[in-house]
């Protein structure tokens with residue numbers, strides 16, 4: 001599916017609409033993991049096939065970009081940088097960096113969350129995507145990123161550990177890790 005293009009983190013763009021919509025459909029059909037938060041957060045109209053869906057998708061992308069700044073965040077949210085992991089026009093995954101922690105995020109969510117579409121899993125994408133995001137987190141002033149993961153999510157725990165994550169503790173059913181964002 002990746003073709004010849006090398007995957008990279010890119011800003012959300014309407015250019016990837018067809019592949020984004022296909023990825024969302026895969027996430028919804030996935031029986032291995034719960035539906036990711038970002039899938040439930042997509043505007044329903046942005047998922048429509050009709051021409052009107054293109055406008056709604058543009059609005060969705062604009063919202064993601066606006067949420068990077070204090071003025072664009074929803075009540076109860078902190079600024080968040082959403083990035084897409086893409087190879088050419090193919091969406092492979094998404095990642096979000098929360099610019100600061102709240103009391104809730106400190107327990108569930110942490111600084112960084114990511115999802116790889118089911119058809120692209122087990123090819124190292126999550127590991128590479130998190131590695132690519134750490135310098136961006138550093139540039140946002142996050143010197144060490146808190147990541148939280150279900151204790152049963154072996155794949156994600158490996159992703160975190162491969163990126164230098166140090167186990168902090170367990171809160172409920174979540175394991176917490178500190179991941180340095182620049183070489184120590």
Ligand SMILES: CC(C)(COP(=O)(O)OP(=O)(O)OC[C@H]1O[C@@H](n2cnc3c(N)ncnc32)[C@H](O)[C@@H]1OP(=O)(O)O)[C@@H](O)C(=O)NCCC(=O)NCCS
Nearest residue numbers: 033114115116121122123124125126127149154155156158
């Ligand atoms: C967890 C997830 C991000 C992993 O993505 P991925 O691109 O398949 O991960 P990678 O290919 O980088 O694999 C990382 C490691 O996990 C292992 N792995 C991947 N899927 C696995 C599975 N289902 N069971 C056990 N190990 C698995 C890989 O073999 C690899 O191990 P290694 O480093 O020892 O070789 C992906 O399955 C996903 O999006 N799941 C749903 C959302 C989610 O859980 N997000 C993370 C929330 S904290």
